[in-house]
Amino acid sequence: xxxxxxxxxxxxxxxxxxxxxxxxxxxxxxxxxxxxxxxxxxxxxxxxxxxxxxxxxxxxxxxxxxxxxxxxxxxxxxxxxxxxxxxxxxxxxxxxxxxxxxxxxxxxxxxxxxxxxxxxxxxxxxxxxxxxxxxxxxxxxxxxxxxxxxxxxxxxxxxxxxxxxxxxxxxxxxxxxxxxxxxxxxxxxxxx
Amino acid sequence: xxxxxxxxxxxxxxxxxxxxxxxxxxxxxxxxxxxxxxxxxxxxxxxxxxxxxxxxxxxxxxxxxxxxxxxxxxxxxxxxxxxxxxxxxxxxxxxxxxxxxxxxxxxxxxxxxxxxxxxxxxxxxxxxxxxxxxxxxxxxxxxxxxxxxxxxxxxxxxxxxxxxxxxxxxxxxxxxxxxxxxxxxxxxxxxxxxxxxxxxxxxxxxxxxxxxxxxxxxxxxxxxxxxxxxxxxxxxxxxxxxxx
Amino acid sequence: xxxxxxxxxxxxxxxxxxxxxxxxxxxxxxxxxxxxxxxxxxxxxxxxxxxxxxxxxxxxxxxxxxxxxxxxxxxxxxxxxxxxxxxxxxxxxxxxxxxxxxxxxxxxxxxxxxxxxxxxxxxxxxxxxxxxxxxxxxxxxxxxxxxxxxxxxxxxxxxxxxxxxxxxxxxxxxxxxxxxxxxxxxxxxxxxxxxxxxxxxxxxxxxxxxxxxxxxxxxxxxxxxxxxxxxxxxxxxxxxxxxxxxxxxxxxxxxxxxxxxxxxxxxxxxxxxxxxxxxxxxxxxxxxxxxxxxxxxxxxxxxxxxxxxxxxxxxxxxxxxxxxxxxxxxxxxxxxxxxxxxxxxxxxxxxxxxxxxxxxxxxxxxxxxxxxxxxxxxxxxxxxxxxxxxxxxxxxxxxxxxxxxxxxxxxxxxxxxxxxxxxxxxxxxxxxxxxxxxxxxxxxxxxxxxxxxxxxxxxxxxxxxxxxxxxxxxxxxxxxxxxxxxxxxxxxxxxxxxxxxxxxxxxxxxxxxxxxxxxxxxxxxxxxxxxxxxxxxxxxxxxxxxxxxxxxxxxxx
Numbered sequence: 001x002x003x004x005x006x007x008x009x010x011x012x013x014x015x016x017x018x019x020x021x022x023x024x025x026x027x028x029x030x031x032x033x034x035x036x037x038x039x040x041x042x043x044x045x046x047x048x049x050x051x052x053x054x055x056x057x058x059x060x061x062x063x064x065x066x067x068x069x070x071x072x073x074x075x076x077x078x079x080x081x082x083x084x085x086x087x088x089x090x091x092x093x094x095x096x097x098x099x100x101x102x103x104x105x106x107x108x109x110x111x112x113x114x115x116x117x118x119x120x121x122x123x124x125x126x127x128x129x130x131x132x133x134x135x136x137x138x139x140x141x142x143x144x145x146x147x148x149x150x151x152x153x154x155x156x157x158x159x160x161x162x163x164x165x166x167x168x169x170x171x172x173x174x175x176x177x178x179x180x181x182x183x184x185x186x187x188x189x190x191x192x
Numbered sequence: 193x194x195x196x197x198x199x200x201x202x203x204x205x206x207x208x209x210x211x212x213x214x215x216x217x218x219x220x221x222x223x224x225x226x227x228x229x230x231x232x233x234x235x236x237x238x239x240x241x242x243x244x245x246x247x248x249x250x251x252x253x254x255x256x257x258x259x260x261x262x263x264x265x266x267x268x269x270x271x272x273x274x275x276x277x278x279x280x281x282x283x284x285x286x287x288x289x290x291x292x293x294x295x296x297x298x299x300x301x302x303x304x305x306x307x308x309x310x311x312x313x314x315x316x317x318x319x320x321x322x323x324x325x326x327x328x329x330x331x332x333x334x335x336x337x338x339x340x341x342x343x344x345x346x347x348x349x350x351x352x353x354x355x356x357x358x359x360x361x362x363x364x365x366x367x368x369x370x371x372x373x374x375x376x377x378x379x380x381x382x383x384x385x386x387x388x389x390x391x392x393x394x395x396x397x398x399x400x401x402x403x404x405x406x407x408x409x410x411x412x413x414x415x416x417x418x419x420x421x422x423x424x425x426x427x428x429x430x431x432x433x434x435x436x
Numbered sequence: 437x438x439x440x441x442x443x444x445x446x447x448x449x450x451x452x453x454x455x456x457x458x459x460x461x462x463x464x465x466x467x468x469x470x471x472x473x474x475x476x477x478x479x480x481x482x483x484x485x486x487x488x489x490x491x492x493x494x495x496x497x498x499x500x501x502x503x504x505x506x507x508x509x510x511x512x513x514x515x516x517x518x519x520x521x522x523x524x525x526x527x528x529x530x531x532x533x534x535x536x537x538x539x540x541x542x543x544x545x546x547x548x549x550x551x552x553x554x555x556x557x558x559x560x561x562x563x564x565x566x567x568x569x570x571x572x573x574x575x576x577x578x579x580x581x582x583x584x585x586x587x588x589x590x591x592x593x594x595x596x597x598x599x600x601x602x603x604x605x606x607x608x609x610x611x612x613x614x615x616x617x618x619x620x621x622x623x624x625x626x627x628x629x630x631x632x633x634x635x636x637x638x639x640x641x642x643x644x645x646x647x648x649x650x651x652x653x654x655x656x657x658x659x660x661x662x663x664x665x666x667x668x669x670x671x672x673x674x675x676x677x678x679x680x681x682x683x684x685x686x687x688x689x690x691x692x693x694x695x696x697x698x699x700x701x702x703x704x705x706x707x708x709x710x711x712x713x714x715x716x717x718x719x720x721x722x723x724x725x726x727x728x729x730x731x732x733x734x735x736x737x738x739x740x741x742x743x744x745x746x747x748x749x750x751x752x753x754x755x756x757x758x759x760x761x762x763x764x765x766x767x768x769x770x771x772x773x774x775x776x777x778x779x780x781x782x783x784x785x786x787x788x789x790x791x792x793x794x795x796x797x798x799x800x801x802x803x804x805x806x807x808x809x810x811x812x813x814x815x816x817x818x819x820x821x822x823x824x825x826x827x828x829x830x831x832x833x834x835x836x837x838x839x840x841x842x843x844x845x846x847x848x849x850x851x852x853x854x855x856x857x858x859x860x861x862x863x864x865x866x867x868x869x870x871x872x873x874x875x876x877x878x879x880x881x882x883x884x885x886x887x888x889x890x891x892x893x894x895x896x897x898x899x900x901x902x903x904x905x906x907x908x909x910x911x912x913x914x915x916x917x918x919x920x921x922x923x924x925x926x927x928x929x930x931x932x933x934x935x936x937x938x939x940x941x942x943x944x945x946x947x948x949x950x951x952x953x954x955x956x957x958x959x960x961x962x963x964x965x966x967x968x969x970x971x972x973x974x975x976x977x978x979x980x981x982x983x984x985x986x987x988x989x990x991x992x993x
Contacts, residue, residue, distance in 0.1 A: 006541035007967060008534060008624040018543045018623045025615045029649045036654020036690075040661070040672075040683055048678055124670055128678040131670040135660060196886045197900075210814040218805040221769070225776065225801055232779040233794060236715070237786070244978040244985070245781035249720030249774065258721065258773050265769045269762045272812055276758050279814035284751040300589065343583040344681060346746065346821065350887035350900065353818040359682060359748040360582060361675020377900040381821040381889045383576035385589055386502045389893040 023169045027176045030143075034180050037139070038187065041132045054129035055192045057122055062113040063189035066106050067181065073102025074178045077151075077171040084167040089158050092167060096155040099174065103148040110141060133188055140184060143177045200376060200397060201352035202369040206279045208353070213275055217268045221261075283354075287367050290335040294326070298338070298345035298358040301387035303378060310407060320410060324393040329403045330373050338364045346382035349395060357382055370397040455545035456961060460552050461531030462852065467559060468523035475514040476921050482507040482893075487907070487914035489894040502591070504893035505574035510562070512577030513599070516695065517606050518559055520837035524702040525610070525648075526555070528844060529617050529641040531852065535952035535959060536635045538626025538968045538990070542616050551612040558605035565598035573599035576891060578688055581673035581681045585665035597666050604659045607652050614645035626951065626990075629970040632722060633989065635950050636974075639726055640705030644698045647733040651694035658687030685747055689740035696832065697736040701729055703840035704771060707793045710847050711775060712975045713948045714790035715782030716985050719975040721774050728767040728774075735764045745816045754813040761811035768804055772797065783978075788862030792843035795870050796835045803831030806881070823884030827877045834873055842869070842927070849931075850945045854957040855938030861930040868923030875916035879909040947986045950974045954990050 012018065045051045080095035114134075117123075124134045151170050157163045193199075193208040235241070247254060293314050295306035305326045309318035314337075328334055338347055340358035348355040349368070356366050380391035398406060451459060477495075484491075485499035492498050499507070530548065534541055542548045565572045573595040575583040584600075587593035621634065621642045661672040662684065671677025673684050704725075712719045719725070741749060741757040775797055784790065806828040809815045819825060842865075849857050880888075883906055888895070895901045895910075944953040955964050968990035976987040 006539075006545060006962075008539040008541045008543050008620065009545075011539060011543075011624040013625045013629075014622050016623070018619050021619045021622060022544065022615050025618055025649070029611050029615070029653060032650055032653025033656045034653075036687060037657035037661075039654070040657065040687065044678070044680060044683065050678070124664070125668060125677075128671050131661075131664065131672055131679075135664060139657075139660065193885065196882070207814055207818050210812065211809060211818070214808050214812060214815060218808050222801055222805045225772065226798065229776045229779070229794075229797060229801075232776065232782075233784060236779060236782045237784050241781070241783050244716040244783040246718060246978050246980050247720065247781065248718055249777060250723065254777075255721060255724070257777060258724065258770060261773055262766065262770050265766060269765060272808060273759050273762050276762070276812035276814045277755050280751070280754060280758070280817075283814065283817060284746075284754070343586075343589045344580050344747075348821070348889060350818070355746045355817050355820050357747045359675075361680075362748060364748050375899075377887070377898045379887075379889050379898065383505070383578075383580065383583065383891050385583055386505060386574070386591060388505065388891055389501055390897045392897040394899075 017165065019165065019169050020172070023172050027173065030176065030180075034136075034139070034183070037132075037136055038183060041136070041187065044128060044132075048128075050127075051129045052192055054127050055188070057117070057120075058133070058189045058192075059113060059116075060189045062109060063185050066109050067185050069102050069106050069109065070178050070181050073099045073106070074175055076102060077167075077174045081168050081171045084158060084164045087161075087164075089161050089164075092158050092164075093155050096151050096158065096167065100148045100151050100155075103144050103151075106144060107141060110137065136184055136188065140177070140180055143180070147174050147177055198351050198372065198374075198376075199353070200370055200372040200374070201349075201354060202371055203279075203283045204351070204353045204371075206282060210275055210279050214272055217272060221265065221268065224261075284366070287335065287365065288333050288369075290367065291332040292329075293335040293337065294328070295337045296326075296339070296347055296358070297341060298347065298380065298384075299341040300343060300385050301380070301391040303347075303380075303391070303393040305393075320407065324378075326378060326393060326395045327403060327406055328370050328395065328397055329400050330370050330397050333367060333369045335365055335367050338366065343384050344382045345380045345384050345391070348379040348381035349376065350379065351376045355381055370395075373397050373399055373402075453549065455541070455549045457530045457534050457542045457545070457548060458852075458959065458963075460548050461527050461529070463552050464522045464530060464555070465527035467556060468519050468527060471514050471518040471559060472523075473924075475511050475519060476924070478507045478511040478514070480917060480921060482511070483914040483917050485893055486895070487911045489896060499893070501893050502571065502574055505576075505891065506566075506572040506592075506595070508891055509574050509576050509599075510566075510572055513562070513603070515833065515837065516577065516699075517603060518562065520699040520833065521606070521610060522555060523841050524699050524706075524837065525617075525641055525644060526551075526613055528637070528702060528706070528848075529613070529645075532848070532952060533617055533620055533638055533641065534624070535851070535955070535963060536638050536950050537621060537624060537629060538951045538964075538970060539620075539624040540962045540964070540967065543620045543624050544616050547612050548616050551609045551616065554605055554612070555609035558602045558609060561598055561605060562602035565595045565602065568594040568598065571595055578692070579662070579684075580688075581662060581665065581684050584684075585662055585673050586669075587666070597663070600659055600663055600666065604656065604663075607656055607659075610645075610648060611652065614649050617645045618642050625970075626967060627969045629989075632726075633970055633973050635705075636708035636719065636722070636725055637702065637705030640701040640708070640729060643729050643733050644701040647694050647701075647736065648698045651691045651698075651737060654687045655691035658684055682744070682748060685744050686740070689743045690737075693740045693743065694733070694736040696829075697732055699836050700832070701733065703796065703836040704729070704775075706840045706844040706847075707775060707796050709950065710789050710793040710843055711778050712977055713847075713946050714785045714787055714793075715779055716977045717778055717780075717782035718977055720777040720780070722973065722975065724774050725771060728771045731767040732764065732771070735760065735767065739764055739811075742811050742813070742816070745813050746820050758811065758813040762808060764811075765804070765808060772801060772804070787846070788857070788859055788866055789843050789846035791863070791866045792839050792846060795866070796839045796843065799831055799839065799870075799873070800835040803828060803835060806831060819884065821890050823880045823888040823890060825884065826890055827880040827884055830877050830880075834877075838869070838873075842866075845931075847946070848952075849934070850941030851952055851957050851959070853935050853938075854941050855934050855936075856941050856945060857934045857938060858930050861926045865923060865927040865930065868926070869920060872916045872920035872923060876913045876920060879913050883909050944988075947984075949976060949986050949988050951989055954988055 076095050076099040080092045083092035124131050154166045154170055193211055292308055292312055295314055297304040303324050305322045307320040308314045309320050311318055338358045340360045345358040352368050354368055374397055376395050378393035378395050481493050481496040482504050484493040485504055570592045573592050575590050583589050584596055590596055621638055664670040665672050671679040673679045673681045739761045742761040745754045809819055846862055888901055941957045951968055954968055970989045974989055978985045979987055
């Protein structure tokens with residue numbers, strides 16, 4: 001079924017494009033989800049002893065490398081946005097795939113880290129610290145995967161010079177995913 | 193409230209007073225608002241008043257009709273808050289020195305009560321353990337240490353106006369002082385599984401003589417030795433060790 | 437796409453996989469009505485067991501203790517998440533927001549369709565939970581762990597998981613829907629429609645969506661944690677593993693209390709649309725209503741722990757939450773005063789829609805006042821988890837999800853289906869519903885004050901509560917409930933028969949001002965042949981110096 005665009009989709013009473021508004025509202029609702037999880041983590045950790053010893057087993061290096069990878073990929077998506085604004089679709093396409101590559105390195109890194117931890121018996125059921133560790137990182141990794149999939153779809157639109165504005169939208173989302181990690185990294189890896 | 197349900201604890205009257213106060217203040221505004229609403233519905237019906245007036249409700253002389261009652265509501269709110277905090281402080285936030293201490297353990301679906309026994313010390317050999325039957329003396333201040341073995345329960349004695357949830361992993365301390373002899377219901381007031389509706393117990397509030405007679409009537413095998421304190425975090429209302 | 441082309445679509449495309457906001461709105465409405473019947477039937481089954489313990493209930497059979505708990509749990513869950521939310525927010529929001537702000541659809545039609553599909557799936561999952569081994573979840577709609585997290589305690593290993601998945605899916609559906617409502621209102625308004633020209637109902641649905649979005653996040657996280665506890669025996673809520681069962685209560689009520697206002701605000705919005713039309717009177721203090729709604733929504737985020745006064749939280753915390761809770765009476769009282777003031781010097785016509793709207797005010801006042809007993813910590817020690825609480829929140833939720841919704845259905849039915857509903861049947865339905873409603877819940881205030889605690893399948897176990905006069909009150913409530921359910925038959929008959937046989941409604945049967953009444957009934961695909969522009973606010977009734985007593989928003993002069 002062909003899909004006619006209702007007039008509603010093109011109106012902009014606020015002056016902000018509707019897509020951008022929606023992305024901000026999505027991020028708003030995501031912030032409270034991660035916020036709820038992290039506040040629960042902080043409250044439980046503050047009022048129970050013994051968590052530091054559990055946290056000592058996390059590998060700060062893995063976390064630090066992933067932070068670097070994710071920040072770099074955020075830079076690529078900014079450059080992709082610039083290229084899309086300038087109408088250089090091939091350059092934007094390449095930069096989007098570099099961003100996706102950053103996400104992939106992040107996930108591979110994470111997979112290696114987790115398999116090491118799980119083989120050492122540091123599993124989800126070991127203690128509540130590890131439950132939070134896997135839940136928070138897992139939820140974040142799902143967002144990384146979702147971002148990569150959406151970027152892949154957008155990249156082919158960009159090649160055809162369609163929906164170029166969506167590069168900016170996915171960029172905003174990717175920055176958000178990045179910032180969530182910036183919160184997770186100190187709370188799970190550095191606080192020991 | 194005492195016409196609906198008896199009072200049998202020292203703070204029951206305070207809580208009933210709170211209920212009465214809210215009933216009076218809230219009831220006043222309730223009847224004022226209902227009165228005006230019904231009067232408007234009656235006086236401005238279509239057959240009586242075929243043509244409506246134009247009132248925007250945004251001029252000061254119009255909004256004052258909203259704002260004045262609204263300030264009066266604030267005053268009532270402050271009175272209610274003040275009494276609520278004061279009575280709450282007396283019931284839940286302070287612990288008067290106890291004459292005796294009992295241990296209450298909730299489980300699916302029964303209440304286990306540990307009375308301190310003749311030496312008035314919990315955790316000793318002469319403790320008296322009972323199931324679904326709590327015996328206390330009238331006019332003595334009791335502390336209770338409330339625990340749960342499995343899920344959430346709630347220790348509720350309506351005639352005391354007392355309710356406290358039992359949380360697994362915590363020992364929650366509270367107090368009561370019975371003021372009237374008799375037998376009354378103890379309920380579990382928190383959903384605790386299939387037989388939640390059957391998790392009933394009775395409290396026997398006795399005169400000192402009757403209480404002694406009850407203690408003497410027990411056979412030795414009813415006196416428990418299993419009253420070990422488990423290593424769980426203790427929660428004292430006046431200290432508040434758990435913040436969440 | 438023109439109307440003629442639209443006619444060529446198959447029924448499948450037109451009614452099942454439509455992206456048209458009106459079709460999606462009606463899909464939500466019918467799903468919600470079906471779930472309401474189911475929730476009502478559940479209440480019949482468990483009330484019968486309570487009034488006549490151990491007797492076979494007609495149409496159900498013997499209600500065992502486990503079944504009783506499953507029925508009350510799912511009655512609550514269904515009525516909140518699968519009736520109040522979809523009907524008040526999704527059905528009315530989808531059907532009315534584009535019509536009221538003068539555009540042809542939502543800004544994300546396909547996300548809108550996805551939202552309904554996820555919602556429908558969630559309802560299917562919930563219903564499926566009744567047919568798994570162990571039966572449906574029975575740990576109360578609040579699902580406190582460890583009862584909800586550990587199948588050894590609940591004895592419903594699959595029911596608990598399905599219940600949680602259903603609720604989580606429902607949240608996702610409403611997050612998607614909410615984003616759509618908010619962005620649609622922000623961006624897709626008709627030319628000339630300024631902030632204060634937006635009908636109150638649209639504001640209310642949008643504010644409710646924002647409050648929902650801001651409060652549900654932590655519970656989504658909490659639901660993931662609870663799911664892991666259920667499936668993998670992780671210890672988020674297990675004190676033996678360093679977790680804390682009270683944590684769930686915070687996450688649940690941080691959402692659960694704002695949720696009350698999430699459904700209250702749209703109900704207030706329905707009443708705000710109906711009162712001016714049938715009193716031919718401008719809404720008193722538009723801005724006051726808007727600001728008190730925002731204040732209520734904001735304040736509602738800071739009152740949650742009044743559900744936990746006796747749950748084992750730090751008793752000092754109760755003081756803070758007593759203050760915030762009692763203070764929320766201020767914006768709510770102000771909003772009710774404003775509605776009453778709207779009637780002043782009006783010219784009131786008691787149509788079925790107006791009767792339901794007025795009954796909302798009458799009953800909600802009692803619901804609101806009885807809430808103070810529970811918000812004040814000292815009196816809540818006694819009332820917590822008694823039938824007083826139950827009667828209180830039914831005196832808020834029934835006005836919200838039943839009375840206001842009926843008001844809305846009687847009012848917008850002509851727009852939805854192009855025909856008028858029968859007024860006589862409407863009045864029979866109204867009086868039958870409102871009188872039986874009071875007969876159900878007024879006795880329960882009393883039994884609650886006398887000590888009846890909630891979720892008890894048989895009071896014979898409690899000698900103080902098993903007194904004959906108490907049981908008489910329970911029987912009165914139960915019989916009144918049966919009559920209340922029977923009085924819905926005239927409504928359903930009216931609803932179905934008027935669809936084909938009602939009088940033709942025309943564009944604007946009520947002489948109302950808002951934009952939905954300026955197009956055909958029912959509106960064609962695309963809503964208007966030419967989209968309207970707006971020149972004034974929505975409540976300009978009986979303006980002095982005009983011959984007609986209404987002044988539609990799209991009329992130039």
